[in-house]
Amino acid sequence: MDEALLRSLTPGVLGILVRRGADFAAAEDAVQDALVEAVRSRSADPPRDPKGWLVTVAWRKFLDATRADTARRRREDLVDEEPRPGPATAVDDTLQLYFLCAHPSLTPSSAVALTLRAVGGLTTRQIAQAYLVPEATMAQRISRAKRTVSGVRFDRPGDVATVLRVLYLVFNEGYSGDVDLAAEAIRLTRQLAAVIDHPEVAGLLALMLLHHARRAGRTAPDGSLVPLAEQDRGRWDTTLIAEGVEILQAALARDRLGEYQAQAAVAALHADAPTAEETDWVQIVEWYDELARLTDSPVVRLNRAVAVGEADGPRAGLAALAELADSSRGPATGGHGHRLPRATAAAAYLHERAGDLATAARLYADAAREAPNLAERDYLTRQAARLNTRRSG
Known part of the structure; x- marks a missing residue:
């Protein structure tokens, strides 16, 4: 079976196992084992009902694991009668799985990892490579997350906002290793849009x-x-x-x-x-005003200050940026005692547009030291060097 198809079927299969009575952690392990078997047994004659085939294989994997684990004899009522193979149920538990993987008891990093594994169908190795951490580290993170949500039932409405935050976190990771997380986030969000x-x-x-x-x-x-x-x-x-x-x-x-x-x-x-x-910067400022009303986010107000600088001139932008600054710590803070990412770079840009090259060069150099990644650091360092060359030329 095609790998993309298998990954798209993952949440539905997992939901069916949980609905039948398997706890989340055991069901997720069984689904992963079934996916591995599907990939290994690629044939010229794929099953007519791939989802039904996966459900059957995953359920048998779950039963095998249950029977083998003497500590789980309390589940014997689940193994007395194995459901007959047949078409998969039409009930779609995808939405509940999104809610489960974005459970408020999970940290953001654990919620992202669990979503990619349980809903996205990625392997632990793929997720670890995407986040540039050892596979064992990611396995522990996913295992802890599964234990956390194993006792959560599918009988309460979930928080859409939390699910969307998790998906946006996935998207913003972009691309790393052999997994394109931006594309994966788009795929998962399309899937979510299809069920809600x-x-x-x-x-x-x-x-x-x-x-x-x-x-x-x-x-x-x-x-x-x-x-x-x-x-x-x-x-x-x-x-x-x-x-x-x-x-x-x-x-x-x-x-x-x-x-x-x-x-x-x-x-x-x-x-x-x-x-x-x-660019219609005036309208962009208006949208940032709406965003500030909705979120009261320092990052939104930072972006608004830059937009004001484009719409009304750099001095107006610097004035808007100053409203964010803590009087004792300069433009790189957001008024809440925390350092605001990229505020120094924004200040450098606006000072350059205002003609203050000395201040701009100094701030670009400061911003380079604060940069969250190598690409931004290199860019900001080049900007500082460019302005220093202009000043000395």
């Missing part, structure tokens, strides 16, 4: 598509970072942009605005501009 009619699910999907559409333009051939204003817009994926805009417009028409719809609206305005100079 919610404007914020559509908003998140639109946001992911619009950001993903610009992926090819974000790096130069040598791997260096290319800022939005300098990207070759001919390399953007117009098909993804059109799909993202269509999904967003349908979500906004329902008049139930949420943060992902508002973020997607900002992304759509960037995608709609033929050139950086033609």
